[in-house]
Amino acid sequence: MVDVNGASxxxxxxxxxxxxxxxxxPDATDLLRLYFTELIVRYSxxxxxxxxxxxxxxxxxSADLVPPTGLFLVARYRNQPVGCVGLKVLTPQITELKRVFIREPYRGLGGGSRVLDAIEQAARALGATAMRLDVRADLVEARRLYARNGYVEIAPYSDARYADHWLEKQLRHPTSQADH
Structure with missing residues (x-):
């Protein structure tokens, strides 16, 4: 259910x-096939x-989305695999967001923000202080999701073939009780 403001x-x-x-x-493989299918359909x-x-x-x-070079998460809605997200370690402080995907019937139910939150927590646990990503111009819904979740435009950091926009979010680490 979505409230009057469009939030889950x-x-x-x-x-x-x-x-x-x-x-x-198997679930990751199926989701990655759906992810690339959608990218191809939208682009072509x-x-x-x-x-x-x-x-x-x-x-x-996506073979590098495994420890220690990365991580891959599967999102489930009512125990059904419906989305995914990955991270790639660029440096000890910087990770890259990869393969953000929620299947069409499950969009608008809060899954996009959930996968971003989960992967950002994982990046923090690895010691990262920033998460970067590149995105195509035609993926306007994704760009809106990133903006809503604190990602801002930065100068290009890669030469990714289809990248039109480069974004970054500073990952704040929770302060310890000793800091208070």
């Missing part, structure tokens, strides 16, 4: 769980072929 209700948010899963596992404005999806998976591997 707390009972709906309780239906979400986000946890690490092997990037090569036509149906994606299986060969194109396979090529995208090969061109943009």
């Amino acid at each position: 209700t707390s009972s709906e948010l309780a239906e979400w769980s986000v946890a690490p899963e092997p990037v090569a596992g 404005r036509r149906t994606a072929t299986e060969a194109e999806i396979d090529e995208a998976l090969a061109d943009e591997p």
Whole structure:
């Protein structure tokens, strides 16, 4: 259920769980195929072929989204795998957001913010102080999600093939009780 301001209700948010899963596992593999399918369809404005999806998976591997070089999380809504997010360690202080995806029927239910929160917590646990990402111009919903969650435009930090915008969020670490 969504309230009058378009935000998910707390009972709906309780239906979400986000946890690490092997990037090569069956749920992750299915979600990554859906992620790349959507990217191809949106970019080319036509149906994606299986060969194109396979090529995208090969061109943009996710094998580094495993410790110690990264992490991959699967989002579940009512125990159904419906989304994913990954992080790649760029430096000990900087991580990169990768593969943010929520399946179409589950969008608008708070999952995007849940996966961002979960991956940012994981980045903090690794000692990161910043999360970066690049995004295509046509992914306007994703850009709105990032802006709502504190990501701001920065100068290009990569030469990613399809990147049009580069964003970053400073990750604040909780203060310890000794600081008070």
